[in-house]
Amino acid sequence: MHQQQVYAQAADFTMSAEAKLIGADLLITLVGGDTHHIGTVTTWSNKQIETIRxxxxxxxxxxxxxxxxxxxxxxxxxxxxNCVITSGVHVNGINKEQIDASFEMAADLGQQLAEWLKETPFTFEAPVYKKKG
Known part of the structure; x- marks a missing residue:
């Protein structure tokens, strides 16, 4: 299984994303700040995004x-x-500068992951299903 961890730092806090290829799919854990957690689960399938908060x-x-x-x-x-992202970033007493920085850091993490994905082949065997009859 291929995996990658990337980091971004700004406005006195750090965010990280750990990505794991699982067959043709991708699982990302996004955390940062003072208290890591799972706040949301965001899925991407058939070019549609759904989220559970x-x-x-x-x-x-x-x-x-x-x-x-x-x-x-x-x-x-x-x-x-498919892609699943669990996200949990919490900065104690967060201010506007840190909120703005979190979007820039997420973009930076996305760029780092995109570069890794371009270099890392999705290698997997297609599933075989039993024929009916």
Whole structure:
């Protein structure tokens, strides 16, 4: 199994993305800041994006999918199958500069992953199904 870990740092915090090729598919774990977690799960299949947001606090839901979608915008031309991104970035007392930087870092991570995907072949055997009858 091929895998890659990439990092971006700005505005006093770091984000990282760990990507694993699983057959024709790609699994990415995006984390960063002070408290890593799984806030959202974003899927890309048949060129459609869907997201599940987990509950955060005070009836709110995590919004980490906006970072996952930024990465998907960049890497989707490189994908040969499905993609799942779990995202959880939390910076204690986050400020506007850090929010803005998180989008730039997500784009940077996406670029790094796209370069890796261009160099890394999706090698897998097609599944074989039993014929009916």
């Amino acid at each position: 987990f509950e955060s606090h005070s009836g709110r839901f995590h919004k980490d999918d906006v970072l996952a979608e930024k990465i998907l915008d960049i890497i989707s031309p490189c994908l040969s199958g």
